[in-house]
Every structure is written in C-alpha cells, then in structure tokens.
Amino acid sequence: MTIPYLSIVGLIPLLGALIVAMSAQKAGRILALIFSLISLGYTVALVAYMKMAAISVKESLPWLPAVGSSYSLDLDGMGLVMVLVTVLLVPTVLIAEWKTGVGETGRFSSKTFVALVLLVSSFSLFTFMSFDLLIFYVFFEATLIPMYFLIGGWGGAKRGQAAAKFLIFGLAGGLIMLFGVIGTTVLSARTGQISLGFVELGAMTFHPTWVTHLIFVSFFVAFALKAPMVPAHIWLPDAAEETTPGGAALMVGILDKLGTFGMIRICIGIFPVEAKWATPVILVLALVSIFYGAFAAIGSKNLMRLIAYTSISHFGFMVMCIFAMTSQSISGAIFYMVNHALATGALYLVVGYLIYRRGSMDVRHFGGVNKVAPLAAGFTLIAGLACCALPGTSPFVSEFMAIAGTWSRYPVIAAIAVPGTVLAAVYILWTYQRMMTGSVTEATQKHITSDLSWRERLALIPLVVAFLVLGFYPQPALDEIAVTTQYYMVAADMTDPEALVEGER
C-alpha cells in the first residue's frame, strides 16, 4: 500500500483540532502549537523529499463514482506554494494570538480558538491539494464554518452580525458555485466519459453555448465573492474589523486566496473560452477594485478595515494578472498570492499587538509610538513596506511581474493600474506617519507601556524572513510556479504576445 503523503498533510491539523477539542482547557494552545509545528515540519520534509526523489505523490480514490468524482489530491506548483505558506502562517497566528480567549468573559475559550484555527488550516490545505472539482468544492465550502466561529467567537462587539454576514456571503457564493459544479458534471456526463478530475476536465472541450457561459459566470461570481472584488467585497471590512488580528490574517492571507486560486484552477483551466469572453469586464472590475480598495484604505480611520481595504486593492491586481493570461502575469499572480499572505499576515499581526495594547483600532488614537515601542513600529514599517512592494521584499517581484506581464498584452489596462502602486505607498506611509511618528501622545504613553515581547517577535520573524528571502532570491518559488503557469497557458490556448518594440540589431 502506498502511503497517502498528501492526505497526511491535511489530516495532521484535523487530528490536532480533534485532540485539542478533547483536551484540558489549559493544554489546548500548547497542543495546537505542537500540531501546527508538526504540520509545518512534515510538509517541508515532504516537499524536500518530493523534489529530491522526484516522485509523484498523487492520490486518487473513487468518491462518488456515479458522477465520476474521486478523492484525488496532488501538488502542482501553485498548490505547493500555497500549502507551504499556509503551514507557515498557522503557527505564527497561534503564537500571536496566544492570549486570546484566556480569562475573557463573554467570549469563547482559548481552546476553541486554537482548535478552529487548526480546522481552518486543515480544510484550506485540502482545498489547495484537491484535484477534483467536487472535492475542491467540498473543502472550499467547509472552510466557512470554522472561520464563522473564529469571527463570531472573539473580537469586537458586533462580531455576531459580522460573522453572520461572512457566513451568508460565503454560503451564497458557494451555492452559486454549486450551480457551476452541477453544470460541469452534466457537461462531463454528456461527453460519455464522466469525470470531475481537474486534469480530465481540462482535457475535455465543451462546445461553448450560453449555458457554458452561465456556468463560467457562476464560478467567477463565487470566486469574486471570496477574493473580494468590488462590488462583492462588503463583507470583508466588517469581518476583519470584528475578528481578532490572527483571525483576520488567516481570513485574508489564506481563505481569500481560495478565490484567486479557484479562478486559475477552474475559470482558466476548465472554461478558457468563456474566460476570454469575460476578460474585458473582469479587467475593468479588477481596476475598480484596485482603486476602490486603495482610496477606501486611505480614507479609513479603522486599522483593521484599512488593511482589509488594502487587500481588496491587492486582490484587484491578482485578478487583473490572472485574466491578462500571459505567462509572466499568471506567474506574477500566483507569486502575489504567496507574498500577500506573508506581508498582510505580518501586518495584521503587528498592528494587532498595538491594538491590543491601545484598546482601540482608530488610527487617530495612536501617535509617537516609535518612541515608546520602536520594535513594534519597526515591524509595522517593514510589513507595511512589503505590502506596498518595496524592492527587496518579495511583493516587489510579484508586483513587477504582474504589471509587466499585463503590459505585454493590455498596455492601457496596465498603465491605468500603475498609479495603484503609488496609492499603496500613500496609505501605508501615511498610516505609519500618523501612528508612529511625531511626539508621544498622552494616550500612547498611558496604554502602550511595553514593546514587543519575545513571543510576539517570534510570531513575526518567520513571516518577515520569508518575504525578505523570497524578495532577494525568488527563483525557487518562481520555478515551481512556472510549471503551473505553463499548464494553464496551454489549457487556455494562449501564447505570450511578441514584444512590441524590437531591439536594435
């Protein structure tokens, strides 16, 4: 019997969640941390083994044979980088939120928090690894329930409503996608070789009718709700504001990536003809997201909402690159997904530390923090600059690839998008200026009495190291991603446009 290497990747956090749920209240968070580290160690070891031994870890078992669905997992380049970033982010979130739910009244316990974090990570890992449409859908939807409790169980006063809003938007998107899944099943059945595997579906050609276009739209709407694009973004700022910083890091860093991930896997991989048909509209929506998110972030007074809005802007970039469909832009989008998870995750965590100290999310309630807590201010600056793609951090690489890749096919769109990066610098630096610089305000003096503790630093360092290393040496990740990109370029039947300007001979 072959060892189900990939199933184990997803099962470790799942098992951890069950054990934590049954454990004593105090042991919960330690057990959870141990399981998340095992998950990290195992995954890294597995990836190293996979690369060195050059083996295939594909798994496939019949799941619902009547519709040709099988439980099949595999890791391609895109799945691999997303799996790695997930297992890296989870322990940092657990360390950062070490005190959440401890001794609080009116909130759920700390044990529940860590168990839910592990559940979210398990279901996300399965989604990133699934190579079957139905299995993908099952885990895609399953992530919603633990995240719903993560938002509703801890955090602000209106967390109940925010959680319900998150869940209703999520489930609505999911059911809209269900229409697409059902339609794809029927299309696949009509070819006579029913199968829901991504590879098999990609090899089938569906005669484009307006029903296939409708199916594409249902998938796209579902993914646009997930990776929130204007106008389907309204749930995200509320959810981010009401949840804990760690919860927000997971939600924006990992869960929302499922949307852009799905766009590549399904919208491009299975319905390329329809994707090209919809490209003009999607590119415009992406531009709207870029600027709407950026301006909303500049105008936002609430730090958690501010970071959520910056993410909407970044998701606009990713979607633009995906649908520009050049090999550079798709690679850029995938790499962007990784970097955004790292940078925004770090930013949420460090800003979260300051919010816990100050007891307020309002930017105006801070001031002069770099005098009293220089480390916190420094980490905020590094994470923030990574968010606005400073050269030397990995988001710079992906943002450059994104815009350059888009430029080669749609120069006008790319040119319009470029000021978005300038706005990014505005919202990050202006926020930094208001919070950290200037004279120390009375409120800051009173509330922010300590700089980052060792525990808090420990949570940030892996993320910062990751985006710095990838910023200077992105090649290994890009090599992995390039394989996936090539597959989807072929699936979409697209070739890179010739360079417009010929070099001198």
Next chain:
Amino acid sequence: MTLYEFSTPQLDYFLLTPFLIVLGVACLGILVEAFWPRKGRFLVQLILGVLGLGCALTVLVLHWGISGLADPSRMPATGPYADSMVSGTVMVDGPAQGFWLILLGFALIAIIGFAERRIHSGATAFTPSAASVPGSHAETEATNEGLTHSEVFPLAIFALAGGMLLVAANDLLVLFVAIEILSLPLYVMVGLARYRRVVSQEASLKYFLLGAMASAVLLFGVAFLFGYAGSFNYTALAGGVTFTAGGDALLLVGLGLVLIGLLFKIGAVPFHSWVPDVYQGAPTPVTAFMSIVTKTAAVGGFLRLFYSGLGGMRWTWQPVLAGVGLLTIAVGVLLAINQNDIKRVLAYSAISHAGFILIPLVGASSTVALGGLTGPSSVASIMFYLIAYGFAALGAFAIVTLVRTQGREATTLEAWAGLGRQHWLVSVILMIFLLSMAGIPLTAGFVGKYVAFVSAWQGGFWWLALAGVLLAVIAVYLYIRVIQVMFFREATDETAELATPGVGTWIVLVICLLGTLGFGLVPGPLLDLLQAVSQFLLPAAL
C-alpha cells in the same frame, strides 16, 4: 381475463416477507395492548417493535444479498423482480426495496426515540389518557397515577406497514388503501401529546379533516383514471396513456385530482397548510416519525405512479410539478424565516424539502432509459436526499425534545439564546443537522442536494436547477438564524435548560450524527447501491 373474475392471487411470499413481518408485528402489538398486564407493557411493546423492525430489515438486506441487488454493476431489468405479485397489484422491485430500506431504517430509529422516559422524569412524551377530555378530572387522575400508554407503538408500525405498501403499490386501489393505512394511525398519533393537549388535539382534528378531504379527492381522481383506462392497474394505465398520447379529458382530470391527493401527503404548496400546525401540535417524537416516514412513503408512491403508470404523460406533468416544486421551496423558506418556534421552523423547512425532492422528480432522468448516459438517476437522487434529510430531521427533532423549561419543551427561539455556550456539544450536533438540511459540504445533505440538482439538469431542466440553487441560498439563512441564536446571542433568564438524555435519545442522536457525517464523507457506496435499485418495473400486461 375479465376484471371481475376472481382468481387466486399469486403471492411471492419470499419477496413480501419484510412487509408481512411488519404487518404481523403491528397486529401482535394490538394483542399485547389488549392482553399484557399494564405493568411492563411499555417495555414489551418497545422490544417487540425494535425486534420486529430489525427482523424485517435483516430479511430485506438478505434479499438484496441473495438477488445480488447490492452489486452495483447489475441492472435489475430481469430476474425475479420482473414478476408481478398479488396479480400485478404490488411490485416488489428495486425502488420498492430501496424505499423499504429507508422506511424501515428510519422507523426503527424513530421508535427507539419513542422510548425516551428519562427527560420527562419517568414518563413518556405521550399522554397517559388519550381518550379523556383535556384538563378533565380523568386526565389529571391518570397523570397523577403515572400511567403510561403504549398504543403509539402498534399505531406507528401500522403506519409503517401502510407506507411500505404504498411504495410498492402498482394499482390505484392499492395505492388508495395504502394511503389510508398510513394516514389513519397518524391522525391518532398526532393527538397524543402529553402537554398542551388542546393544541395537540386541534392538530389531530385538522390533520384528519384535511387528510380525509385529500383522500376523497384522490379517490375521485382514481375513479376518473379507471374510467379512462378501464383498469386500476398501472400496466393498463401506462398502455392507455401510450395510445392516446395524453389528450383525453378523463385522463387529465384524473391525473390532476390524483396529483392533488398525493401532493397533500407530501406537504407541497398549495396543499401544505396542515404541516406547520400538525408538526407543532404532535408530540415531538411523532413529528420526527412523520417528517421522514410519511414523506418517504408518499414520495415513493408518487414516483411509481408518475414514472411507471403515467410516464407517458411526462410532458404534461413535468411543467406543473416544476412550478409546484419551486413554489413549495419558496413558500417553505420564506415563511420559515418569520417563525419564532423551532418546531414550526423545522416544519416549514420540511415543506421546503418536499419542494427540493420534486426537482429531481421532474427531471425524470434514469440511468437506463437514456442509454449509457452516466450520472445519478432521479430515483437514486431522491432516495439519497430522503436519507440525508431523514438523519438530519430525526436528529434535530430529538434535540428539540431535550431543550426544556419547567419540564416542558421550550420551543420558542428566545429560549434557545445562548444555548451553544452552555451546552456546546449538543449545540454543535444540532448545528451539523441544520447544516445538512441547508446542504453544506461534509454532510450528507450536500451530496443529496448535489445529486438531486444534477439529475434534474440531466433530464433537461437546467433552469430548474438554477432556480433551485438560488432558492437554496435563501434557505441557508433560515438555518443560520437558528445557529446564530444558539451561539452568538447572550443567554437570558428565558434560556432553557438541557435535559439529560436517556439511552433512547442518545442512540438516536449518535445514529443520526454518524449517518449525516458518514454519508457526507463517504457517499459513494450508498449512491451506487441506490443507483442499482432505481429502475421501476412494470409487470407484463394482464
């Protein structure tokens, strides 16, 4: 052979055994009720019921083993199932056996739930003296003496027998008789609640009056169809339909009236008005029994009549049922959102599920007829949907019996506020049942909805699948509302207590939870099995 000539019916006792066992157990239950001393009667009835149904289930499974039905590769187009039974009036073919399995399994779980006595501090959920006037001296006396009556067991088993006959009925008169056997015991069972006797009796009376009306309409329709086909038999009916291609007034009127009678039993709009009142008034274990057993039986009978007998009229009834199905979901969901009583919420949700079941029914896609087209057949999808719904509904109603204030069930949503904080395990279990009803992945309910919509689309009704999915989005809100109240609303003085469940309720909860999650995680084998038994057979013309 003329119709009025009497000939000895041919009975295949081997195939009929499960049905005969159930009927026998019901009769035996009546005798126990009459002759066993009061002391210990309840226990004897329980053991008799559980053993009897267990026996019937075992025999049924053995049949499947012997005939190789459990082998998905075998299509039961020939073999013993092609034979008619009881002179062609009863068919024990694949779908009949599939529905029998569902009916027997869920009836068994529901009957175990009847036995719960611990949460009522030693008493059952049923009135000690059903015949006495509510609030009368006689009733108080019976309560004070701590009497328990056990007539609910034989009644439920009789209803089950009626249901089993209904899904195998291949003859309009047998259909009618089976519906009556199913309904009459239910009318009584609804009136048996221990508390809120007047509400319970009112529900019983409403159910009886409306049910009798529906039966009359059904019988009227049967008369028209007889007038058209010259026979009560589905084979003759199908033959007649083929020849006239469905333009005959007698046929259309008959079809319409029979449809009304059956839609009433399913609880579809616009014949749904009895459902909330009856579900609310009935003792909760009886509500649980009705929610799945009655629905399964009615859907089974409906399927056979419309696929087998009136299949040639497909183009006539498909649009009607498509409209009825969508309307049923919409009405069920929209009215449920405003309810403030958990039993009424579940009742309206039951109405919406009747609508979701009609969607694959309209699709009428079969694995065989479309020649090699793979994908779930309508009958298999409906069976899967019913199984998923059954586990969720039985489990949810079992939890409703646990949430109590001052010894009575607390069914208002206010009483449920904050329950998730204090009793997280039971609340999480209920949440899983509700998510299954909403069709969220990792539960059986999701697979049920998915295959149901796929088979509707395969039958050519893609717009029906689209409308169904959109309505399912609205339906989600109704379940989230309950979850939200349980977990994210602060507990108040009105918040109910959670009674400690006895063994019976625990068994029900565990089985339902395992079923909901098990068939959500590993649905393949069950669906394959149901696919193999999803082909209706018509006996050769008489």
